[in-house]
Amino acid sequence: MSWKYTLGFWFFLSIAGAFVYAPPAMGLGDLARIIFFHVPLAWVGVLAYLVAMVNGVRYLKTARPEYDHKAAFNAEIGLVFTLLATVTGAIFARHTWGMYWNWDPRQVSIFVLLLIYGAYFALRSSVENPQRRARLSAVYISLAFITVPFLVFIIPRLYPTLHPDPILNAERRINMEGRMLQVFLAFLAGFTGLYAWIAQLESRVLRLRARFKR
Amino acid sequence: MDPKSSASIRRVLALVRKDLLEEYRARYAISTLLVFAVTILVVVGFAAGMDPLPGHLHSSFIWLVLFFAAVTGIDRSFVKEEEKNTSPTLRLAADPDVVYAGKLAFNFLVLLALAALVLPLYVILMNPPVKNAPLLVAMVVAGVWCLAVTTTILAAIVAKTGTRNALLPVLSFPLLLAVLTTVVSGTTMALEGAGFTGARQELQFLLSYSVVMLTVSWLLFPYVWND
Amino acid sequence: MQLVFESVGHAYGERAVLSCLNWTATAGAVSVITGPNGSGKTTLLKIASGLLRPASGRVRLVVGNRTLEHGAVRREVGYVAPELGLYDRLTALENLAFLAAVRGQRQSRDQLVLQLQCFQLGGSIHQPAGALSSGMRQRLKLASALLHKPPVLVLDEPTSNLDDEGKVLVRKVVREQAERGIVLFATNEPLEVTEYGPQVLRLHPAGAGAGP
Helix, strand or coil: HHHHHHHHHCCCCCHHHHHCCCCCCCCCHHHHHHHHHHHHHHHHHHHHHHHHHHHHHHHHCCHHHHHHHHHHHHHHHHHHHHHHHHHHCCCCCCCCCCCCCCCCHHHHHHHHHHHHHHHHHHHCCCCCCHHHHHHHHHHHHHHHHHHHHHHHHHHHHHHHCCCCCEEEEECECCCHHHHHHHHHHHHHHHHHHHHHHHHHHHHHHHHHHHHHHC | CCHHHHHHHHHHHHHHHHHHHHHHHHHHHHHHHHHHHHHHHHHHHHCCCCCCCCHHHHHHHHHHHHHHHHHHHHHHHHHHHCCCCCCCHHHHHCCCHHHHHHHHHHHHHHHHHHHHHHHHHHHHHHCCCCCCCHHHHHHHHHHHHHHHHHHHHHHHHHHHCCCCCCHHHHHHHHHHHHHHHHHHHHHHHHHHHHCCCCCCCHHHHHHHHHHHHHHHHHHHHHHHCCC | CEEEEEEEEEEEECEEEEEEEEEEECCCCCEEECCCCCCHHHHHHHHHHHCCCCEEEEEEEECCCCCHCCCCHHEEEEECCCCCCCCCCCCCCHHHHHHHHCCCCCCCHHHHHHHHCCCCHHCCCCCCCHHCHHHHHHHHHHHHHHCCCCCCEEECCCCCCCCCCHHHHHHHHHHHHHHHEEEECCCCCCCCCCCCCCEEEECCCEEEECCC
């Protein structure tokens, strides 16, 4: 219960902060406010993928079904957040670079993440036997994980990027105005909290379902 | 060579021989692969017409043909064992390591045969400039090796799903994207006449990718193969 | 020599087929497994042969003072079952030669031919397995399951598609195997149950108990 209200209050403050408290960024103007949403969404998309992969590996080690359920619902959450990050990114791209999609390295990276999620669910939906489904999808998500470093290495060499600097840029200096940074960090914490809350609800549903079956 | 590893090499070779024999008699895989490859080749040829194409388009087309032909047919190697119910027989007789190594070797041979037929055909039909033929061959072999390493374990996964719908392209594309982009740029270099030193980074990349993929597949394959 | 089942249980999704089975099959006599359809006979045999990992419990093969667990049991088993296919495109001899080679056995061609002759397949050595009759396929499966002289022989309704001659052959094979090792024999033929007696495991749907 307290989760819900804390998160609601937190998001109320953060959203107000995003539009009222934080100043428009140099050069990008009001458009820059989208990063408050975009970057944390992408971050949760990647984080959920990691958690799903770790649970897949734990399933392979222990063969306990709860790890498979955890892997699956983390991937579901991750898919939604990644989709939202892609959409917010495309909106930003439309208004700064003139096109929704222009094969920027970061667009390609997030697109590959979407493809991996999509393939993961296509695989899950085509296996009947639950033990087998759990094993095959855990193997797949681990295989996909090890190709990520290769993509990170290869993609930036293919196309030049127009994407704004990462929050921590090459000189390891935080490149953001003070008030913007406060709001940004508030959103990062808020979205991570939202993810944790959804994941915790899903775990509770699983526990209850297991109890009622018995 | 110590007797234990030469014994396991003999087992792997027995599996490869069996698969080649079956392939020779039934042509499970190569017929699908080839028909598909020729179809895409003709479509690409019609689309491109007689205009001379730049090198990077030629190399993209070559890998378009090889990738899609590979992912449509290469899962036959495992699917046929499931369809004929021979996979439990094989599972009782052979260790997963032997099965993985044998199927990988067989898939690599099939894809090499495919490339050996498709590449000359492409050169004849599309007339690309080939300025460094040895590098082109090296690129194709390296790329086909990465295709084989990645698709072998995915084919084993697809065979276990039981749906048999076109799952392999969906599963393999995100995993192979890094390989495809690298091998396309390497092939472009070969067509445009770069030397081996110029394409060293590409070859190193493909090699390291395949080593990592091979190791992880080796570790994960028993989870796919055993029930 | 003993094949020990310790609280073995298995389920396909929600459907439990075996639960908490404790049973020991010993060498020297045939162990008959019987029970109606859906009582888990085939599942039990798959677990015994190492094809299927039980969801709970474990299976051990005790030979003298050596104990083998799941993965290692597989190599000591010869398994004949309807769901174990043959390579239809390969001839009878090629099937046998391939399975021997992939197991790591070194068998000469003459030994393989002799094995086929023992199972009354001498006339169809060079016929593709796909062209053999179901009775001949069954004999080829027996020949390949026994080629490596496994200590454990697992048979799933081995006589269901055999003629009288084939049934005599199975009887001989089972008697011989029982003298040097373990035989698990799943059947629903009352005659076979009484014939091979006294070690009988009767399975009941969704649950199991050892017979008298």
